[in-house]
Amino acid sequence: MYSPTVARASTTSDAFNAVAEPRRREILDALAGGEQSVGELAQRLRVAQPVVSKHLRVLRDVNLVARRDQGRRRLYRLNGAALRPIHEWLRRYEESWSQAFDRMELVLQTLESREERQDG
Amino acid sequence: MYSPTVARASTTSDAFNAVAEPRRREILDALAGGEQSVGELAQRLRVAQPVVSKHLRVLRDVNLVARRDQGRRRLYRLNGAALRPIHEWLRRYEESWSQAFDRMELVLQTLESREERQDG
DNA sequence: AGAATACATGCCTATATAGGCACGTGTCAA
DNA sequence: TTGACACGTGCCTATATAGGCATGTATTCT
Numbered sequence A, B: 001m002y003s004p005t006v007a008r009a010s011t012t013s014d015a016f017n018a019v020a021e022p023r024r025r026e027i028l029d030a031l032a033g034g035e036q037s038v039g040e041l042a043q044r045l046r047v048a049q050p051v052v053s054k055h056l057r058v059l060r061d062v063n064l065v066a067r068r069d070q071g072r073r074r075l076y077r078l079n080g081a082a083l084r085p086i087h088e089w090l091r092r093y094e095e096s097w098s099q100a101f102d103r104m105e106l107v108l109q110t111l112e113s114r115e116e117r118q119d120g
Numbered sequence C: 001a002g003a004a005t006a007c008a009t010g011c012c013t014a015t016a017t018a019g020g021c022a023c024g025t026g027t028c029a030a
Numbered sequence D: 001t002t003g004a005c006a007c008g009t010g011c012c013t014a015t016a017t018a019g020g021c022a023t024g025t026a027t028t029c030t
Helices: A015-020 A022-031 A038-045 A049-061 A080-094 A103-119 B015-020 B022-031 B038-045 B049-061 B080-094 B099-115
Strands: A065-070 A073-078 B065-070 B073-078
Touching: A015 A022, A015 A049, A015 A080, A015 B015, A022 A038, A022 A049, A022 A065, A022 A073, A022 B080, A038 A049, A038 A073, A049 A065, A049 A073, A080 B022, A080 B080, B015 B022, B015 B049, B015 B080, B022 B038, B022 B049, B022 B065, B022 B073, B038 B049, B038 B073, B049 B065, B049 B073
Parallel strands: none
Antiparallel strands: A065 A073, B065 B073
């Protein structure tokens, strides 16, 4: 017998599901800019704090973000490595749309953008 | 003024959601081996035909697969290009697990820590 | 100590499936 | 023409959220 019904794999089961939710991608994108508190995220994304907390909960369950306490604030930071399974899966199809990668170019661009951030 | 409730973006809205479902990834993986009919897929994945048809419907809606008729059979083929948006989004995080970047990251963190001397 | 602040959760509602089954339609074999 | 096939869908049930609200807890401020 099968499980009678399974609406969908739970979002907490893997990165694929966690990232399927647009709001969560926004959160990750925001955290890509650096560690942030729940309140900061809520303000930036213009959503209620509980909403952010819940999404962060999901992201944390799949290890996409890590938390650090700072007084009464909870600072969340990105753990991009958890996205790797998705990337690995996509690799198989990558050839469908791209000729070649210039990884160094990407690294350099990232390096530049980070320096810009530091300059403020 | 929000939609009172939105369980989740519909799976037909984008590739992210379409791919969040494990069974659908299996289907895509199977199609990576070449064009196949619904029946062949059902047999290979050991699932009922209606199940496959429905997943294919979703995949087709987001343009992840294309269909071709051959007599009474419907041959589906992969359209990997539709996965590109996901890949593009991931690109931003790719550095997180890239070996080449690890060394770069070390340098960056060192630079950052020089000015971030405010954390406990 | 008392109040304010920053979060995490629980509860509740409406929504969006996933999969089981039955069935309608188009196509090919006899 | 009749029957077997190969599919696509509709209907039904149970499940898994997303977001709104209110509340409990821990930490910091006055």
